[in-house]
Amino acid sequence: MWGVLCVMICCAPIVFLFYSIGKPNLALPALLSGAVVVIAAVAKWNLRRAAWFWITMGVFAALHALLVMWVHWGSQWVPVAFIVPIGIVDLFVMVWIVERLEKRLSPS
Numbered sequence: 001m002w003g004v005l006c007v008m009i010c011c012a013p014i015v016f017l018f019y020s021i022g023k024p025n026l027a028l029p030a031l032l033s034g035a036v037v038v039i040a041a042v043a044k045w046n047l048r049r050a051a052w053f054w055i056t057m058g059v060f061a062a063l064h065a066l067l068v069m070w071v072h073w074g075s076q077w078v079p080v081a082f083i084v085p086i087g088i089v090d091l092f093v094m095v096w097i098v099e100r101l102e103k104r105l106s107p108s
Contacts, residue, residue: 033064040094
């Protein structure tokens, strides 16, 4: 229960931000994009001491922010069955990129 409350408290400012700038339809894509980047970071948390890891996560976050701002998100409800596979592929691509970078940049 506390975890749900913490997620709601962390998400509220993002939702209020998009409502205040008059773009409430961007709140859900922003939250979902942010969640995927966070899950990718948690999946490779053992690399948290490497500067290149945080630079990569920053690039991922910036690319997702651009995606949210540039893609036309309609006001129609999008089914979860459509959103989840895209999020999973996105997550796997990010983790794959981090693993390739880990092989190249981490000392053996």
